[in-house]
Amino acid sequence: MSGLAFDEIEGVDEEGLARLVDRFYAAVRADALIGPVFNDAIDDWPHHLDKLAAFWSSLMLTSGRYKGMPMAAHLKHRARITPAMFDRWLVLWREATEAEMPPAAARSMQAKAARIAESFKLALGSRALQGIG
Ligand code: HEM
Numbered sequence: 001m002s003g004l005a006f007d008e009i010e011g012v013d014e015e016g017l018a019r020l021v022d023r024f025y026a027a028v029r030a031d032a033l034i035g036p037v038f039n040d041a042i043d044d045w046p047h048h049l050d051k052l053a054a055f056w057s058s059l060m061l062t063s064g065r066y067k068g069m070p071m072a073a074h075l076k077h078r079a080r081i082t083p084a085m086f087d088r089w090l091v092l093w094r095e096a097t098e099a100e101m102p103p104a105a106a107r108s109m110q111a112k113a114a115r116i117a118e119s120f121k122l123a124l125g126s127r128a129l130q131g132i133g
Pocket residue numbers: 034037038041042051052055067068069070073074076077081082085086089112113116117120
């Protein structure tokens with residue numbers, strides 16, 4: 001018995017998630033395709049990094065630390081976000097998770113991000129939502 005809850009994966013803790021989020025957004029900010037969207041939208045980077053660490057903590061450690069509406073946050077920026085940006089986001093996420101996380105955790109976090117990216121992409125591309133945000 002490992003003592004882990006069902007959906008917890010060994011080697012994931014708050015410190016590691018914070019390190020991962022810092023590394024990932026450093027790469028995002030420096031990226032020519034997606035960096036400008038983030039740099040224009042986010043003024044308070046320490047706050048954004050804390051929020052994203054809380055988001056992944058809720059997903060990976062079921063901590064309930066994240067309280068927010070991620071879909072709405074992206075709909076606000078729908079005029080600037082293109083489908084290709086999601087592919088780039090996921091490449092940078094794969095690199096960061098592989099560098100910072102044990103392999104099983106990295107795979108799980110890549111799969112979760114890919115599913116979320118797909119749902120954001122569908123929502124942002126939906127004609128039914130045009131004019132929102
Ligand atoms: C094309 C890819 C993406 C772009 C350009 C993007 C851009 C952004 C921007 C600009 C914000 C700040 C929103 C604001 O406060 O004005 C944001 C917030 C956020 N993003 Fe993304 N994002 C992308 C993909 C993703 C994916 C795939 C995930 C999850 C796996 C994600 C999770 C979040 C979360 C949790 C927040 C914080 C929402 C809140 O304020 O509670 N993003 N994103």
